[in-house]
Amino acid sequence: MKKLDVFIKELTEIFGNRLKSVFIYGSTAKLADSELCDNVNLMVITDVLAGEDLKKVSASAKKWCGGSLFDRSRNPEPLFMGEEEWANSADVYAMEYADIKENHRVVYGEDPVCYINVTGENLRLQCERETKNLLMRFRSHYLLFANDYRKLQTSIVPVIKSCNAIFKTVLRLKGIAIPSSPYEVLDKIHDLTPVDKDFYEKLLCRKEKHCKMNRKETYEIADKTVQELDKLLKYINNL
Numbered sequence: 001m002k003k004l005d006v007f008i009k010e011l012t013e014i015f016g017n018r019l020k021s022v023f024i025y026g027s028t029a030k031l032a033d034s035e036l037c038d039n040v041n042l043m044v045i046t047d048v049l050a051g052e053d054l055k056k057v058s059a060s061a062k063k064w065c066g067g068s069l070f071d072r073s074r075n076p077e078p079l080f081m082g083e084e085e086w087a088n089s090a091d092v093y094a095m096e097y098a099d100i101k102e103n104h105r106v107v108y109g110e111d112p113v114c115y116i117n118v119t120g121e122n123l124r125l126q127c128e129r130e131t132k133n134l135l136m137r138f139r140s141h142y143l144l145f146a147n148d149y150r151k152l153q154t155s156i157v158p159v160i161k162s163c164n165a166i167f168k169t170v171l172r173l174k175g176i177a178i179p180s181s182p183y184e185v186l187d188k189i190h191d192l193t194p195v196d197k198d199f200y201e202k203l204l205c206r207k208e209k210h211c212k213m214n215r216k217e218t219y220e221i222a223d224k225t226v227q228e229l230d231k232l233l234k235y236i237n238n239l
Contacts, residue, residue: 007060007078010060014057021044021045022045040076041076061078090118099165127239130165131233134159135229159225171188183201193232203221
């Protein structure tokens with residue numbers, strides 16, 4: 001928490017009363033202060049945000065992130081928005097805003113999340129768009145690396161991370177409380193949709209590095225990925 005305190009102090013020195021809010025979002029928002037050491041997602045809201053502001057805060061942001069881009073203990077780059085931009089983005093980032101509304105903690109200033117309204121239609125539309133984009137990206141990757149199974153493997157693991165966000169959005173649209181574990185999320189989604197639970201459990205296992213895939217398994221999973229994403233897209237389209 002000391003590192004966060006230092007960063008907030010530097011933000012106040014740079015922005016003064018232009019700094020409106022700093023809040024943690026995502027799973028780390030629920031952690032105790034003593035557990036906030038790395039991988040903390042921060043949103044910084046200022047009155048307006050100009051290019052010169054980013055230049056002024058660059059050094060402080062680098063210190064907050066720490067480490068190299070490949071260091072897992074580093075913090076993600078903080079997100080900066082002006083007040084008006086923040087207020088006007090709930091329709092574009094409906095999935096992200098819905099998650100922030102459920103998982104955030106203000107550490108400086110006012111709470112800009114409380115007055116944000118995420119509509120069901122915006123949420124469904126972005127969910128459909130994200131699923132379609134995921135399917136198209138995976139198809140493109142498969143097209144390019146169909147003869148190189150090791151490179152093909154690199155596109156499989158990110159699918160489950162994106163799918164977990166999509167699954168949570170489907171649960172929100174259905175008014176169902178979202179569990180913290182991706183396995184529990186999958187259990188609830190399996191009860192609602194025609195997705196293949198065993199398939200997604202294999203992806204989770206691979207993501208957590210508990211499972212390895214040989215050449216044959218890689219192509220089986222890749223083929224199944226195209227099928228399952230198409231199935232998921234059709235379900236969301238009919239919500």
